[in-house]
Amino acid sequence: MPDEDVVVPKVGIRDVARAAGVSVTTVSHVLNETPHTRTSEATRDRVRSIARDLGYTPNRLARGLRTRTSDMIGLLTEEIATTPHAGRIILGAQEEASRHNLTLAIINSHLDAGADARRADARALIERQVDGIIYATVFHHEVSVPRELRAVPAVLIGALDRQGVVPAVLPDEASGAADLVALLVDAGHRRIAFANSSIEVPATQGRLVGYLRGLEEAGIPRDDRLIASGVSEAAGGYEASLELLDREDRPTAIFCYNDRMAMGAYRAAQELGLRIPDGISIVGFDDQAPIAASVYPALTTVALPHYEMGAWAVATLTRLVQSSSTSWYRSTHPTWLPCPVVLRESVAQINR
Amino acid sequence: MPDEDVVVPKVGIRDVARAAGVSVTTVSHVLNETPHTRTSEATRDRVRSIARDLGYTPNRLARGLRTRTSDMIGLLTEEIATTPHAGRIILGAQEEASRHNLTLAIINSHLDAGADARRADARALIERQVDGIIYATVFHHEVSVPRELRAVPAVLIGALDRQGVVPAVLPDEASGAADLVALLVDAGHRRIAFANSSIEVPATQGRLVGYLRGLEEAGIPRDDRLIASGVSEAAGGYEASLELLDREDRPTAIFCYNDRMAMGAYRAAQELGLRIPDGISIVGFDDQAPIAASVYPALTTVALPHYEMGAWAVATLTRLVQSSSTSWYRSTHPTWLPCPVVLRESVAQINR
DNA sequence: AGAGGTTGCCAAAAGGTTTTGGCAGAGCGG
DNA sequence: CCGCTCTGCCAAAACCTTTTGGCAACCTCT
Numbered sequence: 001m002p003d004e005d006v007v008v009p010k011v012g013i014r015d016v017a018r019a020a021g022v023s024v025t026t027v028s029h030v031l032n033e034t035p036h037t038r039t040s041e042a043t044r045d046r047v048r049s050i051a052r053d054l055g056y057t058p059n060r061l062a063r064g065l066r067t068r069t070s071d072m073i074g075l076l077t078e079e080i081a082t083t084p085h086a087g088r089i090i091l092g093a094q095e096e097a098s099r100h101n102l103t104l105a106i107i108n109s110h111l112d113a114g115a116d117a118r119r120a121d122a123r124a125l126i127e128r129q130v131d132g133i134i135y136a137t138v139f140h141h142e143v144s145v146p147r148e149l150r151a152v153p154a155v156l157i158g159a160l161d162r163q164g165v166v167p168a169v170l171p172d173e174a175s176g177a178a179d180l181v182a183l184l185v186d187a188g189h190r191r192i193a194f195a196n197s198s199i200e201v202p203a204t205q206g207r208l209v210g211y212l213r214g215l216e217e218a219g220i221p222r223d224d225r226l227i228a229s230g231v232s233e234a235a236g237g238y239e240a241s242l243e244l245l246d247r248e249d250r251p252t253a254i255f256c257y258n259d260r261m262a263m264g265a266y267r268a269a270q271e272l273g274l275r276i277p278d279g280i281s282i283v284g285f286d287d288q289a290p291i292a293a294s295v296y297p298a299l300t301t302v303a304l305p306h307y308e309m310g311a312w313a314v315a316t317l318t319r320l321v322q323s324s325s326t327s328w329y330r331s332t333h334p335t336w337l338p339c340p341v342v343l344r345e346s347v348a349q350i351n352r
Numbered sequence: 353m354p355d356e357d358v359v360v361p362k363v364g365i366r367d368v369a370r371a372a373g374v375s376v377t378t379v380s381h382v383l384n385e386t387p388h389t390r391t392s393e394a395t396r397d398r399v400r401s402i403a404r405d406l407g408y409t410p411n412r413l414a415r416g417l418r419t420r421t422s423d424m425i426g427l428l429t430e431e432i433a434t435t436p437h438a439g440r441i442i443l444g445a446q447e448e449a450s451r452h453n454l455t456l457a458i459i460n461s462h463l464d465a466g467a468d469a470r471r472a473d474a475r476a477l478i479e480r481q482v483d484g485i486i487y488a489t490v491f492h493h494e495v496s497v498p499r500e501l502r503a504v505p506a507v508l509i510g511a512l513d514r515q516g517v518v519p520a521v522l523p524d525e526a527s528g529a530a531d532l533v534a535l536l537v538d539a540g541h542r543r544i545a546f547a548n549s550s551i552e553v554p555a556t557q558g559r560l561v562g563y564l565r566g567l568e569e570a571g572i573p574r575d576d577r578l579i580a581s582g583v584s585e586a587a588g589g590y591e592a593s594l595e596l597l598d599r600e601d602r603p604t605a606i607f608c609y610n611d612r613m614a615m616g617a618y619r620a621a622q623e624l625g626l627r628i629p630d631g632i633s634i635v636g637f638d639d640q641a642p643i644a645a646s647v648y649p650a651l652t653t654v655a656l657p658h659y660e661m662g663a664w665a666v667a668t669l670t671r672l673v674q675s676s677s678t679s680w681y682r683s684t685h686p687t688w689l690p691c692p693v694v695l696r697e698s699v700a701q702i703n704r
Numbered sequence: 705a706g707a708g709g710t711t712g713c714c715a716a717a718a719g720g721t722t723t724t725g726g727c728a729g730a731g732c733g734g
Numbered sequence: 735c736c737g738c739t740c741t742g743c744c745a746a747a748a749c750c751t752t753t754t755g756g757c758a759a760c761c762t763c764t
Contacts, residue, residue: 066720
């Protein structure tokens with residue numbers, strides 16, 4: 001029983017015009033509140049109320065065809081949708097888009113699908129006449145953006161444009177790491193170890209740089225015996241921590257490359273009979289969704305600004321679109337967004 | 353220096369036609385491989401190669417206007433984008449959409465934004481002429497779908513339509529839970545506790561039902577002293593586990609409502625000096641991204657079919673769209689997708 | 705040679721909107 | 735009453751496709 005679901009024939013601007021006894025021009029002007037146009041208040045009211053009564057729903061496809069803008073922006077994620085972080089980026093982008101009355105169209109390219117597939121994906125977005133494209137990648141290597149992206153304003157998340165022509169946003173991992181070290185130093189630690197990831201990605205470099213900078217700013221000399229590495233998972237953190245803790249003059253704190261490695265550090269500490277944080281302080285990186293808060297004791301770590309990067313991307317994109325279409329490719333410096341320290345319970349104050 | 357970035361005027365189907373010396377009709381037919389149309393092989397080749405050379409990019413807005421279909425499907429998530437699971441749903445939907453040559457437009461509604469906001473979001477998608485809408489919610493309460501959704505084929509993820517008119521897909525939590533219990537039973541356990549969540553959501557009910565069914569199928573009598581509950585986080589799991597383990601005849605296994613609570617159980621076990629899995633076996637639910645695999649010992653748990661639900665949703669939606677537009681609202685049973693057990697290391701074989 | 709079928713292509717309409725360039729009428733000053 | 739400026743509205747073109755209906759030309763029989 002299709003209750004009141006009689007098939008309602010689509011009502012268009014024409015129907016509104018007819019019902020209101022005006023031209024479609026007038027309806028369009030009224031509904032869009034076109035400036036510099038003259039329509040009596042009476043007519044405006046009539047048009048508006050009739051449009052409402054008729055249940056008029058504008059057709060944005062038609063509108064887009066005429067105005068040559070779709071009010072859509074494309075989010076091209078490269079493998080990233082697979083990572084737990086992806087949701088935050090998408091959410092940030094989506095909410096910022098909503099704020100600007102834009103809609104987000106997303107496509108995920110598999111990393112191993114090759115450059116051709118990625119170009120096809122970009123093209124698909126462009127065929128849809130998106131006003132701009134966000135290209136988000138997992139590791140911020142330098143990247144040469146698919147040339148189709150030149151056809152349309154674009155911004156990069158998590159990667160640098162090799163030609164330096166496309167605006168990019170990245171997490172400022174180094175500063176985050178340095179802040180974390182500063183936090184440890186403030187708590188009285190001076191023998192601070194670093195369990196880095198053994199695979200070479202920009203994050204590895206950035207966090208190491210930040211660690212060293214943190215030490216330097218505290219006037220603590222670098223000690224390479226306090227730097228270990230392992231695979232960027234619990235197992236790697238376990239082994240690296242064992243190595244770091246298995247000596248006379250053991251560190252009082254371990255800074256792990258990421259939260260997963262920190263989990264390994266927790267295990268190592270437990271096996272050595274060291275309580276966290278009193279026996280050993282441990283910090284991580286990533287503030288990975290449920291881990292950091294669920295573990296005991298809750299892990300002090302650094303959050304990545306995924307949401308913020310997503311939002312930044314669509315914000316800059318809209319600026320780009322607004323600005324003269326000939327100037328948007330002006331060379332820009334990448335934007336580094338801060339990675340805030342998330343204070344929890346895995347760091348103890350120690351007496352110096 | 354805008355290298356070869358001279359502003360290329362958009363090339364349309366008309367330009368291709370002119371260059372090829374044929375009509376736009378022919379170009380359209382050739383490029384779309386319209387069936388039942390006759391064009392010589394020579395002309396086809398010419399058109400295709402000219403289109404390629406000119407870099408013709410079809411305008412899907414215009415196409416959609418004419419064909420009255422946008423090849424877009426809308427994903428309306430209600431708060432869900434905030435949860436770590438969201439990414440998987442989106443990914444599943446996206447990849448299935450790609451397979452059908454569709455694009456996914458997503459909008460996230462905040463739960464607290466109220467029904468009006470959600471209706472506005474639905475309307476925004478409809479204005480974009482999406483061919484169908486997926487409405488995904490966090491908790492699968494029954495839900496009365498925004499009436500705007502009646503205007504367009506729709507499917508539900510994680511919720512039931514109160515009117516029973518919109519197809520819905522849900523995780524079969526009960527069976528997953530029963531499987532988990534069966535696994536424990538197979539390993540020799542008979543005193544199996546359940547640490548449930550204290551808040552009332554469908555999942556609470558479903559997992560409890562599955563737990564009980566698992567026991568029954570194993571011929572183990574229900575023992576309510578083995579059922580505890582707490583907040584659905586590490587803290588709640590900790591307290592519930594303490595309560596369950598603090599007795600003479602303690603259980604040999606604890607089934608936790610979710611992985612976060614399982615983390616609490618791990619802590620409780622540790623404090624009581626029970627090794628996992630030998631002293632006590634622990635299982636969770638959700639297979640929450642990095643937790644379950646990173647913890648030591650790795651947690652045996654049950655995965656939710658988020659990806660599969662996303663994919664199912666767009667698959668059914670495309671079927672709905674294809675089928676006669678008058679029949680798509682036929683009443684349907686909800687689809688329950690299996691929650692597979694993920695075997696890891698937190699369960700020990702014990703001798704009966 | 706005419707009928708009838710095929711082949712290969714095309715002109716024009718349609719889809720729903722925005723935007724341009726007006727045009728009538730009212731009001732007003734002279 | 736003429737000329738001028740506003741006011742309030744409109745017709746038609748444009749955006750880029752797809753699709754309908756048909757038309758020449760050619761071929762094949764009889």
